[in-house]
Amino acid sequence: MTKTPICDFVRQYAAESPVRLHMPGHKGRPVLGPEPLDITEIDGADDLYLPRGIIAESERIAGSLFGADTYYSAEGSSLCLRAMLFLSMQAAEKPRNGARFCLLSGRNAHKTLLYTAALLDFDVAWLHPAADDGYQSCTVTAEGVERALANMKTPPFAVFLTSPDYVGNVTDLAAVAAVCRAHGLPLLVDNAHGAYLKFLEKSRHPLDLGAAMCCDSAHKTLPVLTGGAYLHLSSSWGKVTKNDVLSALSLFGSTSPSYLILQSLDAANPYLAALGERLAAFLPHVDALKETLTAAGYAVTGDEPMKVTVRPRARGYTGDALAALLRERDIVVEYHDPDVVVLMPTPQNTPDELCRVGRVLADIPPRSPISAAPPPYRKPMVRLSPRQALFAPRETVPAANAVGRVLADPAVSCPPAVPILSCGEIVDEAAAARFAYYGVQDLTVVKR
Ligand SMILES: Cc1ncc(COP(=O)(O)O)c(C=O)c1O
Structure with a gap:
C-alpha cells in the first residue's frame, strides 16, 4: 500500500475540528467546499522548503516512484523551471573574459524561460525551428545541438528543451543527452506535459533518457489539482545538493504553498503506483x-x-x-x-x-480543404538582452504598427504561452505576420 502521509495528517486534523487560531482566515469553514482540508504550516504539517516530516516522507515516496530525487511544487512547473535554471546557472563555471551566462534552448520554450532569463540576467542562444514547425514546436536533433554548441564562442551553462511540446511532438532526448554529456553540460527538460511518460511500459521520462533535471506538471496529465508539479533531479548529475534545490524553490516560491495542492500530490502517489496498468x-x-x-x-x-x-x-x-x-x-x-x-x-x-x-x-461534414498555412518562421534580429528588454520603459502598441520596434514583454496568452518572439528581439515583417495569423492584436514594446 502506498502511503499518503500528508492526506492522513490533514484528514485527522479536520476530523478533530479544533479551534483554528491560525491561518487561513476561513478557519476551515466551507465557502467553496474544500476549506476544512486547507491548512497552513501548523505544528506537524511540515514545511515545503525545509521538509523533515510528512512532506519529506511523501516526496520520498514520489521519488521512489519516479526513480529520482523529487520535489513538490504547489506553483506549477513554472516554479520548477525558474528553480532549474537558477540551479544550473549556479552550478556552472562563471564565463571567462567578461562573457555573459548563456543558455542554449529550443525556441518553443514556455514564457517562464524568458522571464527567468530576465530575472537572472542570462542570454538565450536559440535552437531555431524548422521552417514548417508551428510556433509551438521546434524540431531538435542531436546533430543540431552539436552544431549549435560548435558555433557558440562561450559554452552555455545548460541545454534546455521542451518535450513533449504543446502539440505532442517528442524529442529524441537520449540522443541529445549523449551530446550534452560529451560536452559536460546538464540537459534540462521542460516535461510539463509528460509526467505520465515514466509509467509507460517502457519509460519515456526525461530522467530515464539522460536529463539532469526536469519538471512535470502533475496537474496536466495526472489527477492532481491545478498547480501541482514535480521537480526531478537525476542522481547522475551530482552538481547540486538537496539543500540547493530547496533553497532554489524557496527563492521563487510563495511561503504559503497550498496544502490542498500538496495533499493532491500526496494522493497521486497510490495512483502513480498503479498507473502502468x-x-x-x-x-x-x-x-x-x-x-x-x-x-x-x-x-x-x-x-x-x-x-x-x-x-x-x-x-x-x-x-x-x-x-x-x-x-x-x-x-x-x-x-x-x-x-x-x-x-x-x-x-x-x-x-x-x-x-x-x-x-x-x-x-462533422467535410468541406473543401483550406490551404492556408502559418507564415514561415524567420530568425529574428536581437537588439537587447531579455533583462534589458523586460525591464525597459514600455508601451503597448497595435501589433500591426510594431514593425521595427523591440519587443519588451513576450506576453502571450496561455495556452500555449509559447512566445512568438522573444523579449529583446525586433518585430520584423515575418514576426508581424505571425502575430496577425495567431490573432495577437497588441504588443508591448520598448519605449523609444
Ligand atoms: C510546455 C509548458 N511548460 C511549462 C508550463 C507551465 O506549467 P504550469 O502551468 O504547471 O506552471 C506549461 C503550461 O502550460 C507548458 O505548457
Whole structure:
C-alpha cells in the first residue's frame, strides 16, 4: 500500500475540528467546499522548503516512484523551471573574459524561460525551428545541438528543451543527452506535459533518457489539482545538493504553498503506483480515437501517446472553427488555433467519452480543404538582452504598427504561452505576420 502521509495528517486534523487560531482566515469553514482540508504550516504539517516530516516522507515516496530525487511544487512547473535554471546557472563555471551566462534552448520554450532569463540576467542562444514547425514546436536533433554548441564562442551553462511540446511532438532526448554529456553540460527538460511518460511500459521520462533535471506538471496529465508539479533531479548529475534545490524553490516560491495542492500530490502517489496498468488499458482507446479521426480525413500528428493533435484544414475547418463546433456539442478542447485542435485525454476520461468524441468529429461534414498555412518562421534580429528588454520603459502598441520596434514583454496568452518572439528581439515583417495569423492584436514594446 502506498502511503499518503500528508492526506492522513490533514484528514485527522479536520476530523478533530479544533479551534483554528491560525491561518487561513476561513478557519476551515466551507465557502467553496474544500476549506476544512486547507491548512497552513501548523505544528506537524511540515514545511515545503525545509521538509523533515510528512512532506519529506511523501516526496520520498514520489521519488521512489519516479526513480529520482523529487520535489513538490504547489506553483506549477513554472516554479520548477525558474528553480532549474537558477540551479544550473549556479552550478556552472562563471564565463571567462567578461562573457555573459548563456543558455542554449529550443525556441518553443514556455514564457517562464524568458522571464527567468530576465530575472537572472542570462542570454538565450536559440535552437531555431524548422521552417514548417508551428510556433509551438521546434524540431531538435542531436546533430543540431552539436552544431549549435560548435558555433557558440562561450559554452552555455545548460541545454534546455521542451518535450513533449504543446502539440505532442517528442524529442529524441537520449540522443541529445549523449551530446550534452560529451560536452559536460546538464540537459534540462521542460516535461510539463509528460509526467505520465515514466509509467509507460517502457519509460519515456526525461530522467530515464539522460536529463539532469526536469519538471512535470502533475496537474496536466495526472489527477492532481491545478498547480501541482514535480521537480526531478537525476542522481547522475551530482552538481547540486538537496539543500540547493530547496533553497532554489524557496527563492521563487510563495511561503504559503497550498496544502490542498500538496495533499493532491500526496494522493497521486497510490495512483502513480498503479498507473502502468491504467495506461496499458487506456492507451488503446486513445489509439482507436486517433485511427477514427485519421479514417475520417483529419490529419493527426505528434507522437506523444496520450495527446491527440488534430489538424482539420484538409477537412475544410480551421482549428478554431472545429473547437467551436465541439463546444456546441459539449466537448471542450485543451487548445485550438487556426491549424490545430489539441485534445488531452487521461485515464480519468472514460472510453465512452473518447468514442463519443470520435463519433462527433467523424460526423462533422467535410468541406473543401483550406490551404492556408502559418507564415514561415524567420530568425529574428536581437537588439537587447531579455533583462534589458523586460525591464525597459514600455508601451503597448497595435501589433500591426510594431514593425521595427523591440519587443519588451513576450506576453502571450496561455495556452500555449509559447512566445512568438522573444523579449529583446525586433518585430520584423515575418514576426508581424505571425502575430496577425495567431490573432495577437497588441504588443508591448520598448519605449523609444
Ligand atoms: C510546455 C509548458 N511548460 C511549462 C508550463 C507551465 O506549467 P504550469 O502551468 O504547471 O506552471 C506549461 C503550461 O502550460 C507548458 O505548457
